[in-house]
Amino acid sequence: MSTKDNELLLERQLCFGLSVASRSVIAAYKPVLAQLDLTHPQYLVMLALWEQAPRRVKDIAAALRLESATLSPLLRRLEDLGFVSRTRDAADERALAVDLTAAGVELRQRALSVPGTMMARLGLDRESATQLHHSMMALIGSADHADDGAVPPPAGGPGPVPSGP
Template sequence: MTSTPTADWLRLDQQICFSLNAASRAFGGVYRVVLKDLGLTYPQYLVMLVLWEQGDLPVKKLGEHLRLDSGTLSPLLKRLEAAGLVRRERNARDERSVEVRLTEEGAALRERALQVPRRIAAATGFDVDEIRELRARLDELTSALDSAAVEGAGG
C-alpha cells in the first residue's frame, strides 16, 4: 500500500479484507450448490474432510484442525450425528474427552464427495497450478496474520 496515496487507504476497494470476504461469500454460494446433493453445509463438509483424512478424533483436536471452538463445533457435530454421518462417544479412558467417529454412512459419503473439489476448481476458472499458488499465498497470509494478532496487530 506504500504506492497508494494515504487518502485512498480507507477506500473499500483498497481493503484486502473486503476482497477476501467477498471471495469467501462467493465460494459459499458455489459450495451451497455443489454440496446440496450430499446434504451437507460447507462447515459440515469441512468436518467430514478432516474425519475422512484423520479418522476418529477427539472434539478438541477436530476443533484445532478446523480453527473452531467447541461452541461452534458442537452444533455442527449434533447435526451430522442426527444425519447419521458421525457418532460422538465419551472416551472410556478420559470421560472429559468426546471422540468423533464416522459412521458407515459417513465413510461411504466420501466416494460421493470426490467430485466436489473438481467442481469447485472448475468454478474458479483457475488451473491447478494457479490454485496451488493461491492456496500457498493464503496460507502465508494466515500465518502472518496469526503472528500479528499475537504480537498486537503489527503496529
C-alpha cells in the same frame, strides 16, 4: 484525492477483498454440497474426519479453528444425518470422540468430485488453486503471528491491494 486518501478506498482493502471472496466462494459451494446433504461448515468437519478418525472434539475444533461450542451443533446435525457417531473417549471419559459411520465413509466417495467441480466452477486449474491455497495459508500464518499491529509492516511490504486490473 491524495495517495494517502486513496489507501482508504474500500476496493483497496485486503480485508474487504478477503471477506467478499470468502462469502462468494462459500456460496459457490452451496449447490455442490447440497447434493451431499451438507453445509459448508459440515463439509469442513467431514474433511477433518476423512483425514483422521476417530478424533476428539477438541482436536477437530483445533484443526478447523473453531470453538467447541460452535462445533457441537455441527456434530449433532452430522450425527442426525447418520454420518458420524459421538462417544466418550475410552482413554479420557471427559473427552468426546467423533468417528465416521459406514454412511460417513461412503459419503467420502461421493465427495471426491467436489474439489474438481469447485475448481471448474471458480475457473481455476490445479496450479492456480495450489498457488492460491499456498498464499492463503501463508496469510493465515502471518495473521496468527501478528503482534496486534504493534510492529509496523516493513517498508515495501504488504499494504492495501492496488486498484485496477
